Amino acid sequence: MEERLLVNNESETLLKELTNSLETCDRFYFGVAFVNYSGVQLLLDAIHEAVKAGKQGQIMTSTYLNFTDPKALRRLQEIQDIHINVFVTDENRGFHTKTYIFEYDDSYKIIIGSSNLTHSALKSNVEWNVEIISKKERPFVERVLKEYHLLWDACHTLSEDFLRDYEKQYEEVQRLRPQQHVLQMRSEYVVPNKMQRRAMDNLARLRQLGETKSLVIAATGTGKTFMAAFDVQRVKPKRLLFLVHREDILIKAKETFEYLLHRENRTFGMLTGTKKEAQADYVFANIRTMATRYESFSPDAFDYIVYDEAHHTAAPQYQEVMQHFTPDFMLGMTATPERSDDASVFELFDHNAAIEVRLHDALEDGLVAPFHYFGITDVEDIDLSDLSASEQREIARRLQVHARVDHILHHLYFYGHQGTKRKALGFCVNVEHAKYMAKEFTERGIPSAALSGEDHAAERERVIDRLEDESDPLECVFTVDIFNEGVDIPSVNLVLMLRPTESPIVFIQQLGRGLRKHPGKEFLTVLDFIGNHSRAFLVALALNGQRYYDKESLKVAVATGFAHLPGPVHVQMDEISTQQILAQLDQESFQSMKYLRASYVEFKKIRHGKPPYRLMDYHTYEGAPDPVLFIQHSGSYLHFLAKMEKETPLTEMLADDRWAKAYESLSKLLPLKRPHEAAILTVLLKQRTITVEQAKQAVLHWMETVEEATVRHAMRTLAQHFLDDSEKSRQPALVSWEEEVLVRTDVMDTFLENDVYVSWLEDVLEYGLHRFEQEYGAVTDHVPFFHAGTQYKMRDAALLSNFEKSHSSFRGSGLLVNGNDYFLFVDLHKDASVEERLNYHDELESPTTFLWDSPNNMAQASKRGQNLIHHEAKGNRLHLFVRKYKEIERNKPEPFIYLGEVRVESYEGERPVSFRMQLEEPVPPLLYRELTEKV
CATH class of the missing domain: 1.10.10 (Arc Repressor Mutant, subunit A)
Structure with missing residues (x-):
């Protein structure tokens, strides 16, 4: 009998184990207290493939606490050869079983633990599940199967009549639950979330340093307004001004502040075209009105001013207001800190950013809805391989075929969506493509509309209101202009990526349109149809969620289904798409001028205003190219720009x-x-x-x-x-x-x-x-100033350990020393000739154990040998830096990754001395896999 504990982390999840088991078993039997659509959707492909292979299965669940989603039951019922039974609970008998049984020729795999069939339980929750593999005749196995079948026989078969009755019961319970939730949300019990606490702590630190301005950068829907209200609650200004350009945002902001600060003995008022409540303690004004009234206020009228949507503050109206008032503190909030042609929003707030929350951070902190991404190979007959990204009209023409619409609809129905009504956004190549898709979907039974920058604001709002309306038949909006604020719909539950990914920035902005949290919205479904265009690998850069990367880390991310993404986020690409992207990554050189030029050109299409762009422009766009690659290629960013733009002012400056x-x-x-x-x-x-x-x-x-x-x-x-x-x-x-x-x-x-x-x-x-x-973030100072998981060159160790001599001496050797700090720089995969000549055996044996051979001339009795062997007694610290390969791209040496301090556990041999070392902190699972496995 074999046993092991299954938990959810970067390297393993229950979902991964269930998927693998469905692929290899002969039959399967599930018994869980409840299922919801988020969990069923993640297993659809694996169950579908199992059924195609002739396998049969049983899924048993219950009505316990009415948590089981009838939509999940209905979707499972559609799968042939899957039998569904439901245990009906009452006030005297609940149902809390969580078991997954897989039958093989002569054995069973039995998983019993804490996980129901939900995406959180399968991927991200703290769950303990014990897996036991045993021969069929064992008493334990026989007992488990006996109990399972007894429960199965006590269940109701999932008939249509049963399902209809349960759907009515479920809907009634769902109507009551929001009311119960509201009763619990009294303002005195509302506390800052993780992002808000970090921002407030940094704002307090900046004020302590005498700063009077600061900026908070976070995606829409992450709680910036609540954060501002919490900070105001802490600072307690006598008078507050909250400024924004849109009245609907202003009304919601006032409601938020009133809700949270109703005990602060302050009055709240509006200053707009229709309301003139300027005498209130806390005034909420739109910029158009304030721009005509600001001179009626003294410069010090307000102690605290909030500029929402602060990326607009470079505009003349805002500048007049900003220059008039002299508050004790000024807070800017924005999701998009792009530079205008006149000024940088960072400059306007004295370069003080209290916090910058990007998509990956927002997902990790649970500030936005998680997404289930399915990368689907596009129709085989559509060939885009000979087209460049600029050939939009031809790309759209080739995509406008009935077979592709059939393909999209098949997967749309297969994966489904959460919620009663489908609320989908489809991103298209151009206006013609959007209109074509809306027409085809409507004719095939999915009422749809097309929106673009050509449509007036009133028309956009009308269409969006229809999509949001549960009773309106409109189910899908196909759009082109992703920058239009009107295409931000919180209740969207399905996103269709119908155009080739040309830029990670565009991809992330499209994805972000569906990530707003909304009552009853547990997750977003994303269907991406990946064609055979030459830059399909850009999807991997966009999904990776990490701005700085190398080819090897990207390949591992693709091969592991982006396991490092936080929470119940799920990324699943079919085999053809995966292999296509891995092959393109193998061929691509991220440091070649061809790649850098293409990255710059795509950025140029998205960036508002004329070049030359500044380095900070790249910082403001999530998914932007890494400008350090431009610097490494050309010596400086200006030298790279001079090659791209051929502009006289640049060349004159460099002269x-x-x-x-x-x-x-x-x-x-x-x-x-x-x-x-x-x-x-x-x-x-x-x-x-x-x-x-x-x-x-x-x-x-x-x-x-x-x-x-x-x-x-x-x-x-x-x-x-x-x-x-x-x-x-x-x-x-x-x-x-x-x-x-x-x-x-x-x-x-x-x-x-x-x-x-x-x-x-x-x-x-x-x-x-x-x-x-x-x-x-704002870290503590320490020497040496290393951070685990960060890349360093040898010379960096001299700088960060305060080395007092020439830093150029830190090179060449794999063992460098500064006082009591010893730095071990190790190539894990060596050039064959070097390995044969020196016979080094350097290896990460486990996440906590490292095997290292010293330089070839070191003896145990030498001073350096003794300093290493007895390093703890002598007060010496050993720092380990590794890299998988010396080079990934030709003639481009790779940096080393700092894994932390190590201590010597044992040693043997002479010239070299072989050490077994223990790491102070385990190597994170995904980094360990990246360093030890070949993809």
Whole structure:
């Protein structure tokens, strides 16, 4: 008998085990207290394939607490050779069984535990399920089967009459549940969610540092308005102004503040075209009205001002209002912090971002609805392989065929959707394609409409209201212009991706249209029809949810069904799509000019305004290309832009050799490994000198704590104390270290006389700092300043351990030392010739155990050998860095991934010494798989 515990984590889930078991078993028997559509949908393909292979199955569930979804029962009933029975519970007898039984030739696999048939139980909940594999004749197996069959015989067969009666009962219970929920939601019991707490803590930290402005960036529907109300509740301003451009948002914001702050003894009023309640303590105004009335208020009339939809604040109306008022604190909130042609929203709020919540964060924190994504191979006869993304009309023409509509409808009915009414958004190539799809769907029984930027706002609102209306027959809206605010429909339960993915940005924005939370909406269904176009692999970049990636990590993500995505999010691609994307990833070079040029061109289509774009523009768009790849290819972002745009101002700027070298040297700081240098330089752009104490305060804008020794090291790093002579000759010195003070040089003063030069320097520093904050948050300072799972070069270890000599000496050897810190840099898969010659055996044996062979000349008795062997007694710390391959793309060395500190468990041999080491913290499951498996 074999036993094991099944839990849900990055490397294993109950869903994965059930899917594999359905593929290999002869028969199956499920018995669960309840099922819902979210769980059934995830198993549809596996059950369907099992039935196609001639397997039979039984699924037993119950009416316990009326949690079983009748829609899930009806969908299961449609599958031939699956028998469904329902145990009817009463007040004296419940039903709480959770068991999954798989029959094989001579054995049974039995899973008994805590998981019902829901997507959370199958993928993300904390669940314990015990799996036992045993021969058929064992007493335990016989007892389980006997009990199962006794329950089965006590059930009702799922007949149409039974299902109709249960549907009526279920609907009645569902009508009562929302009322019960409302009774529990008294405002005094409402507490900030995870995102709101993080934002409020950072706002408090920034105010403590004397800041008077800050920005909160988070997707629509993640609770920004509640966060602002919570912060106001904490600050308790006497007077508040809440500004926004849309009146419907204004009304909801006022309701939120009144609901949460009704005990604060404050009055609430509106200032709009129709309401003039300007004397209220807390005034909620639209910008059009305030732009004509602001002079009637004194500049200090409000202690706290909130600018909602803050990406509009660069507009003249907003600027007049912002420049008039002088509140104690000003908060901007936005989901889309794109730069206008006039200014960056980050600049307008003094570069203080309290929090930036991207889609992956919002999913992890449960701020948006999870999604079930199904990647489906498109119709075989449609060939897009010879077309570029710019050939929109021809792509649309080839997609407008009846066979494709049949294909889409087949999968639409197969996977279904949650909820009574289908509320679908279909994203199309162009207007012609959208109209074609709406016509075809309507003719085939799914009432549909087409919307685009050509339609007036009133028409868009009318169509959207119809889709939201449960009683209206309209079920699907096909759209083209995804940037239109009118296509944001909270109750959407199905998204159809009907166009080739040209950009991860577009994909994420399309996906986001359906992720708004809505009462009764447990998840969003996404059907993506993946054709044979040359850049189908962009779907993997979009789904990956991680802005910075390499080819190997993407391949692992695809092969594992993006197991790292949080919560009950589910990504499932069919075999053909998976193999196509893996093959394209193998062929693609993410560092080639061809790929970088295509990424830039796609970004250019999406980015409003004219180039040249700044680095911060890439930071504001989720799914944007990583501009550090542009820098690594061309030396600096400006050098890359000059190749793309061929504009005279760019080439003239780069013709200034000293400026170009200085800009290039700053560009090479990216991505920042610590924020200290960039934070100090931002101050030096505004003042000629900076003391150690002032430098500490600058760093504290980005860190929870700061080490004075590291601040001094950063100041001396900027003064080129740790460059060798060759490096100094290649870059001009911008600052000098004079008697504990950092002073700008004449070279830097000259640059700062040119406003254009200043703006590009600010852009590098701002991008570096905001990217660091986005990746790590406001972390505590420590030495060495490493973060597990982050990529580093050897030289970074010198910087981050405050090495006091030339940093260029940190190279070549796999073992580097700074004081009591020992850095082990290891290639897991070595070049064959090197491996044969040196016979190294370096291996991650398990998530907690690492085998390492020392340099070939090390003896146990040597000083370095003793320092490693007895490192704990001597106070030495061993830091492990690994990389899977020295190179993934030709002539492009890969960085190393920091796995944390290790301790020596045992050792043997001479020259080299073979060590067995234990990691302080286990390698996360997905990273372990990425490092140890070939895809």
